[in-house]
Structure formats: C-alpha cells, structure tokens
Amino acid sequence: KYLQANDLTQECRDIISSLPKEEGWVSNHLHLYHGCWITPRYMPGVLAFQKHFQARDTDIILATTPKAGTTWLKAILFSLLNRVSYPDLQKHPLLTSNPHVLVPFLEIDLYIENQVPDLTSFVSPRLFSTHLSYNSLPTSAKVSNCKIVYLCRNPKDTFVSLWHFTNKLRLKGTNSLEEAFDKFCRGVSLYGPYWDHVLSFWKESIENPQKVLFLKYEKMKEQPTYELRKVAEFLGCPFTPGEEAKGVVNDILRLCSFDNLSTLEVNKSGKLSSGEANEAFFRRGEVGDYTNYLTPEMAEKLDRITEEKFRETQLKF
Ligand code: A3P
Numbered sequence: 001k002y003l004q005a006n007d008l009t010q011e012c013r014d015i016i017s018s019l020p021k022e023e024g025w026v027s028n029h030l031h032l033y034h035g036c037w038i039t040p041r042y043m044p045g046v047l048a049f050q051k052h053f054q055a056r057d058t059d060i061i062l063a064t065t066p067k068a069g070t071t072w073l074k075a076i077l078f079s080l081l082n083r084v085s086y087p088d089l090q091k092h093p094l095l096t097s098n099p100h101v102l103v104p105f106l107e108i109d110l111y112i113e114n115q116v117p118d119l120t121s122f123v124s125p126r127l128f129s130t131h132l133s134y135n136s137l138p139t140s141a142k143v144s145n146c147k148i149v150y151l152c153r154n155p156k157d158t159f160v161s162l163w164h165f166t167n168k169l170r171l172k173g174t175n176s177l178e179e180a181f182d183k184f185c186r187g188v189s190l191y192g193p194y195w196d197h198v199l200s201f202w203k204e205s206i207e208n209p210q211k212v213l214f215l216k217y218e219k220m221k222e223q224p225t226y227e228l229r230k231v232a233e234f235l236g237c238p239f240t241p242g243e244e245a246k247g248v249v250n251d252i253l254r255l256c257s258f259d260n261l262s263t264l265e266v267n268k269s270g271k272l273s274s275g276e277a278n279e280a281f282f283r284r285g286e287v288g289d290y291t292n293y294l295t296p297e298m299a300e301k302l303d304r305i306t307e308e309k310f311r312e313t314q315l316k317f
Pocket of ligand 1: 064065066067068069070071072157161162256258259261281285286
C-alpha cells in the first residue's frame with residue numbers, strides 16, 4: 001500500500017546531477033552521495049528513506065555491506081524473530097519465499113521512486129534491512145532505540161563475491177577483474193568505500209553496544225551457534241532452556257544453511273521484483289574463495305589498505 005510523495009523526482013534529479021560520478025562496474029555509473037557510492041537507480045529510494053522513515057523503538061534493522069552474507073542473515077533473523085509463529089519447519093515461509101522477500105531493503109524495495117510506503121501497518125517488531133552506512137541512516141533510526149544488527153565480511157571475499165554478482169547481472173560480457181579491483185581499492189564500489197562503511201558501524205557498536213551489534217561473516221561460519229545465541233540476546237529474545245533442549249538453535253541454522261536454501265526450488269528458479277534471479281544470491285558461501293581469483297599481489301594490496309584504514313581500531317580480518 002503506497003502513499004504518494006510528489007516532490008521527489010525533481011529534487012532527486014537535481015541532487016544526482018550535482019554529485020561526483022564514476023563509471024561503475026556494479027552499474028553503469030555510481031554517484032558519491034554523503035560519502036557513499038550509490039547507483040542512480042537507488043537514489044530516489046535512498047532520499048525518500050532518509051526523508052520519511054520513522055523508526056519505532058522496537059524496529060530491527062539489518063545493515064550490511066553488499067555481499068557480506070545479507071541473504072543468510074535475513075533468513076536467520078526472520079526465523080529467529082518468528083520462531084513462535086512458525087514452529088513447523090516443514091511449513092516455514094523460507095521454504096517458499098526468498099529471504100529478500102521476507103525481509104525487504106528499505107531504500108531498494110520499500111522506498112521506491114515517487115512513492116513512500118505506509119509502514120505503519122507492519123506488526124512490531126518490524127524487521128527491515130539496508131545497505132546504507134551508519135552515517136547515511138535517517139535521523140530517526142539513529143536517535144530511536146531501534147536495534148541494528150550489522151554484518152560485514154573480509155574485503156577480499158567481499159570483492160570477489162561482488163565481482164561475480166555483477167557479472168551475473170550484466171547482460172553481456174564479464175567485468176575486467178583488474179579494473180573492478182582497482183575501483184574497489186579506490187573505494188568505488190556499491191555503497192563503498194567498503195572500509196568507511198565498516199568503520200561507521202564499528203564505531204557506533206563500540207560507543208553504543210546496546211544499539212549496534214557488529215558481526216562478521218567469518219565468525220558466523222566458524223561459530224554459528226555462539227553467534228546466533230548472541231544475536232538472540234542482543235535482540236531481547238534469548239533462547240529459553242526449553243528451546244535449547246529441543247534444539248531450536250540448530251534447527252534455525254539448518255533451515256538457513258547455504259545447502260538448504262540454495263537447493264530450494266524458489267531460490268533456484270525464482271526472481272525478485274527488482275529483476276535479480278534468486279539464485280544469484282547463492283554462489284559458494286565459503287570463507288577464503290578470494291584465493292581462487294586474486295593474485296598474491298592483489299591480496300597483499302587489499303590487506304595493506306585494510307590494515308591502514310583500520311589501524312586505529314581492533315578490527316582484524
Ligand atoms: P559468495 O559469492 O562468496 O559465495 P549477500 O547475501 O550479502 O548478497 O552475500 C552473498 C554471499 O553470501 C555469497 O557469497 C553467497 O554465496 C553467500 N551466501 C548466501 N546464502 C548463504 C548462506 N545461507 N550461508 C552462507 N553464505 C551464504
């Protein structure tokens with residue numbers, strides 16, 4: 001159900017034309033808006049989201065860098081928060097709906113050109129997602145008591161995963177790995193610079209640990225049960241002794257596992273309303289796949305940049 005916001009298009013056009021622009025490897029062009037590289041297709045949604053979103057204290061926002069494992073964590077958060085409503089895993093919505101349908105992106109799926117969605121009818125706790133950096137979030141998301149779960153991934157695998165994803169979305173040909181790598185290193189990538197994105201949420205998670213939970217893909221892979229319990233506690237819905245005894249933690253992880261989700265018919269053949277094939281969100285789902293694509297020199301270069309950018313922090317990948 002949509003309400004109209006007629007003032008958007010011209011404002012948006014004016015803003016886009018005033019922004020620094022780079023040829024994209026993710027889309028034809030990327031524009032630098034408030035320190036974040038955005039594709040023009042998403043700009044109306046970003047502006048409308050920033051202008052109109054009213055957070056509730058009970059909202060939960062999943063924030064991620066693209067290719068950090070968003071699809072996975074959407075599935076996990078949806079299952080976690082709705083575990084009482086869907087006790088029968090044979091009839092779970094994830095078996096027939098892609099996680100991106102169950103947990104929509106605010107600036108991509110909900111706030112779209114010329115339209116402001118009526119989110120008041122959503123039942124609390126509302127679960128949304130975004131790729132925007134912390135600094136670019138609407139004020140109400142920052143000042144309210146809504147909770148933010150942030151997920152990132154080591155930059156080498158993030159880059160390789162994004163490179164594959166963009167190749168899948170292109171109609172013809174493959175992006176040059178070297179050119180894309182050069183742009184990524186200069187910060188020019190979807191919602192990049194990657195390091196600024198990670199740092200924005202990292203800082204907030206240190207200053208305000210009740211508000212932002214900072215997660216890493218690699219840790220989720222290494223210690224999934226530990227991380228899932230941590231998420232449940234952070235969101236104020238820890239697993240009860242009864243649930244622990246019944247094995248609910250492992251049930252959720254099994255349901256949301258790469259092997260399970262990627263082999264479901266809906267994810268093998270379905271499409272999102274934005275046009276992307278569901279299967280594009282499932283590739284290998286492993287840590288360290290960058291070694292199959294980056295030369296040792298490229299890997300070292302990214303490591304050097306990361307070390308430099310994260311020098312003042314305890315962040316390590
Ligand atoms: P790879 O390209 O390295 O395989 P996003 O969801 O943010 O777009 O990230 C996509 C990445 O997460 C892809 O990584 C994809 O394979 C991986 N992924 C998708 N579903 C997953 C799951 N259930 N468990 C682990 N990784 C998953």
